Amino acid sequence: MEKTNKRNIKAYTTFVFIFLLFSAVYLFLFRQEPGELAIGSGLFAIIGSGLPAFWAFRAYKTAERKMRRFWLFLCFTLLGCLLATVSSYFYNFHIGMNDILIAASDIFWNVSIIFCLFAFLYLIEQKAGEVTIYEIVYDAVIIIVAAACLSWEFLMKQTWVQLTQDGFIIQLFGISHPAGDLIVLFFLICVFNALSYQRLSKALACLYVGFLLFLISDTIFLYLGSQNMYYFGHPIDWLGTASLLVIGVAAYFADDLDALSRQESLPASTPLF
Secondary structure, three states, X not given: OHHHHHHHHHHHHHHHHHHHHHHHHHHHHOOOOHHHHHHHHHHHHHHHHHHHHHHHHHHXXXXXXXXXXXXXXXXXXXXXXXXXXXXXXXXXXXXXXXXXHHHHHHHHHHHHHXXXXXXXXXXXXXXXXXXXXXXXXXXXXXXXXXXXXXXXXXXXXXXXXXOHHHOHHHHHHHHHHHHHHHHHHHHHHHHHXXXXXXXXXXXXXXXXXXXXXXXXXHHHHHHHHHOOOOOOOOHHHHHHHHHHHHHHHHHHHHHHHHHHHHOOOOOOOOOOO
16 A cells, blocks of 8 residues: 555656646747747646646545545645636736636636635644643734735735726735735644654645745735736746645645644744744
């Protein structure tokens, strides 16, 4: 069984490497062809968000009872990213339906953030041990205040001003992306503090790295959009796809989280920051 799992992990990592390499080469070769670039980028993004959602669902089906809900929430998170990606790229080729499709993309994205928070909260509830709420939140609040100031200065304020004439609801949708990124960052730090160094596993490492890459790519995407510098097929799309595939790797280490769920709760170590 262990040998089979190692073969699966090796096959997955090989596939991810080849997939990302091929997509990077494609985006480079067709960088001067907007139509082909958008089509290829869209296909890569849809595959790169659909497969991790499937793998998370498969982990949900095979995981032990205590951790199944976490994988289900993560599956819905990735599924929301997939639907947001599909609606966004569909809009790119059907401009006449822009209002409906933009709204659908924003809704799916915000729903995925909600399920992401459910996943983090469930993980904290299951594995926090003797750590206190103060210890979990203290470092996260310090970092998030600084990040929120930077986000408001460079992203939220510009977006809010640009959408002033589009109505309050559109403004809220406009700042939901950077606000959602801040919330995810907050809970990501909370999860790290709650689980502490003693509980770091390969699955958690993949989740940390994947979500950090996701937040970086989404922040750069938002900045490029605010400066009218983004286009379908931009290299930042490749980084976003890569982040979801890294998150998908965690599903192949579901046994690590199952093992953690069977361990006794331990006192939290000294917070990182």
